[in-house]
Amino acid sequence: MPTDESVVRDDDLVQLEPGEAQRLLSAPNVREALLYEQLSSGRARCGICLRRCNIPEGKAGYCMTIINVGGKLYTTIYGVVSAAHADPIEKKPVYHYKPGSVCFSVGSLGCNFRCIFCQNWEIAFADAVSPVGFCEYSFGPEQLVQRAIDTGSQGVAWTYNEPGIWLNYTLDSAKLAKQAGLYTCYVTNGYVTPEHLDMIGPYLDIYRVDIKSMADEFYRKLIKVPSVKGILESAAMAKSKWNMHVECVTNVIPGWNDSEENIRGIASWIVENLGELTPWHVTRFFPYAQMQDVPPTPIETLKMAKRVGEECGLKFVYLGNVRTDEGENTYCPSCGKLVVERSGYSTRIAAVTDDGKCAYDSAELNIVIR
Numbered sequence: 455m456p457t458d459e460s461v462v463r464d465d466d467l468v469q470l471e472p473g474e475a476q477r478l479l480s481a482p483n484v485r486e487a488l489l490y491e492q493l494s495s496g497r498a499r500c501g502i503c504l505r506r507c508n509i510p511e512g513k514a515g516y517c518m519t520i521i522n523v524g525g526k527l528y529t530t531i532y533g534v535v536s537a538a539h540a541d542p543i544e545k546k547p548v549y550h551y552k553p554g555s556v557c558f559s560v561g562s563l564g565c566n567f568r569c570i571f572c573q574n575w576e577i578a579f580a581d582a583v584s585p586v587g588f589c590e591y592s593f594g595p596e597q598l599v600q601r602a603i604d605t606g607s608q609g610v611a612w613t614y615n616e617p618g619i620w621l622n623y624t625l626d627s628a629k630l631a632k633q634a635g636l637y638t639c640y641v642t643n644g645y646v647t648p649e650h651l652d653m654i655g656p657y658l659d660i661y662r663v664d665i666k667s668m669a670d671e672f673y674r675k676l677i678k679v680p681s682v683k684g685i686l687e688s689a690a691m692a693k694s695k696w697n698m699h700v701e702c703v704t705n706v707i708p709g710w711n712d713s714e715e716n717i718r719g720i721a722s723w724i725v726e727n728l729g730e731l732t733p734w735h736v737t738r739f740f741p742y743a744q745m746q747d748v749p750p751t752p753i754e755t756l757k758m759a760k761r762v763g764e765e766c767g768l769k770f771v772y773l774g775n776v777r778t779d780e781g782e783n784t785y786c787p788s789c790g791k792l793v794v795e796r797s798g799y800s801t802r803i804a805a806v807t808d809d810g811k812c813a814y815d816s817a818e819l820n821i822v823i824r
């Protein structure tokens with residue numbers, strides 16, 4: 455069992471209405487969950503994310519998408535899609551994997567985090583055991599792949615809410631997507647178990663993960679997660695064991711994670727564990743949800759983060775949610791020349807070879823082109 459196993463109390467878990475469990479079992483979007491362990495007294499432990507909820511019979515897990523009926527766990531969001539868009543991959547943001555490609559992106563309901571600044575709370579905190587008006591409930595893996603092909607997409611992404619709680623669906627659709635020649639992408643908070651990664655690893659190309667802070671206190675106070683440790687371990691495993699293309703995002707929140715010490719800690723960790731060529735996106739915070747009293751991130755703070763990231767050895771630090779003259783372009787760390795030009799979501803590959811090197815001096819850029 456991982457050392458940072460979170461303690462989810464029974465009081466944190468939602469009780470199903472009488473008769474609801476039986477109704478749910480006959481719904482087409484309900485499937486027996488993967489990666490769970492039956493315990494005594496009708497309880498079962500979910501192994502999909504690092505919360506590792508110990509769920510009593512008749513209750514839903516912390517994410518409100520996994521239910522215990524008769525001592526077995528079931529997911530309620532198989533093929534439940536709350537949003538679907540053909541997006542530029544740069545919007546994820548992912549800058550070094552098939553730049554300029556279209557990535558068909560879907561999200562569902564629920565989340566294993568409770569960020570008080572969540573920008574997608576309508577879907578993230580939805581009660582996924584009840585029908586939600588704006589969702590499609592039979593968006594199966596075949597439909598996902600077909601929509602990706604029909605929209606000219608080169609890949610699919612699970613995003614908008616947390617894909618790390620949607621394993622039954624992401625796994626089936628990732629297998630189909632790979633068969634169809636599409637790339638696959640998780641846009642994740644990273645709170646997934648090693649066994650989750652081992653299951654999806656053979657079919658997942660891109661792991662776009664948030665590293666919000668190196669301070670456990672940040673995760674405890676703002677997200678109700680005990681520690682960043684498991685998130686870091688999973689990101690390192692995605693890279694080292696499954697050779698996924700990893701890009702990291704840090705949303706810089708004034709007064710919470712914007713100290714130079716914290717920024718340096720994140721950047722140093724990325725260099726040491728994921729490599730100096732890992733793209734790191736430092737993004738601007740805007741007041742939202744229960745964090746209206748915090749101002750937007752000053753541009754100077756983002757520039758400080760970029761400077762510190764580069765001092766730590768990172769070769770590709772990008773500013774996000776803000777327009778700057780050079781913040782979105784990619785320059786070769788060896789010769790300094792422009793290799794990928796970006797403006798908004800318009801992307802031009804200026805000088806990258808098919809094997810991801812600088813066309814001027816063959817320096818490694820960690821860019822997947824084909």
Ligand code: SF4
Nearest residue numbers: 500503506507515517
């Ligand atoms: S996926 Fe949901 S039920 Fe399973 S451990 Fe995570 S929060 Fe708990």
Ligand SMILES: [Zn+2]
Nearest residue numbers: 786789812815
């Ligand atoms: Zn070069």
